[in-house]
Amino acid sequence: SQGRQANFSGNKVSIQTTSTGYGIYNFTSASSTSRSTCANNMVVIPNTVSNSRGIYISASYWDVYHNSVRTGGSSTSTSYAALYTSGTGNDVQNNIAQKDGPGYAAYGAGGTFTHNNNIFYTQGSNATNFTLDATESSSDPQFNGTTDLYIAVNSDAYNGGAALASITTDIDGNARSATTPDMGATEYDLPGRDISVNGIDAPSSPVFSGSQNVSVSIINFGVDTITSAQVGWELNGVAQTSASWTGSLLSLI
Secondary structure (H helix, E strand, O other), rough: OOOOOEEEEOOEEOOOOOOOOEEEEEEOOEEEEEEEEEOEEEEEOOOOOOOOEEEEHHHHEEEEEEEEEEOOOOOOOOOOEEEEEEEEEEEEEEOOOEEEOOOOOOOEEEEEEEEEEOEEOOOOOOEOOOOOOOOOOOOOOOOOOOOOOOOOOOOOOOOOOOOOOOOOOOOOOEEEOOEEEEEEEHHHHOOOEEEEEEEEEEEEOOOOOOOOOOOOEEEEOOOOOOEEEEEEEOOOEEEOOOOOEEEEEEEOO
């Protein structure tokens, strides 16, 4: 009923239709003093050949927080965005909305709404019909796959959200960072320091008898820039004195 608070959270929605589909459709308004919530949801509509909306908020006073949405669709119509909102007083934060193909990732139709710390990414020419603020991005969020909306790499989603008192866990029940939560439905961690030998650069084969200089390449799989490392090595199964390295090795991820 009008003004009644609703909470639509923690759902995984996958629609495999090739026709029009809505993942989450909220059309009942709340009020400024008793708001409704749509949070920590994953919505996938990959096969739509016409029109679809991943999350469709056709109502007022909804908090749309920490959702991950990915939709397809060949339509360039403004009406068929991955995340579509109308109404008054809606608050859109810490979401990831991706549109595969032309069209908008997010669209605001009339009314008023606030938006911060979101990623709106499209393969088309316009990610949104509104101006992103300094906390938002139109970059590729790097989902694991078309239907797998988890993330395992260093994209703008990582530590890119704003802390929200009402959202302390993710879709899987994992604790959110109290200061820099990840955008989208899942909270994930990447290693700070994680280096490995990437290959032996010298000597090259064939190796001749006598002394040879040995050089190797190292690679940084962590998120921190590495400035020093110890490289251990063996000769015929016998550990040798480790080699010291200093420099500046940026993250690969």
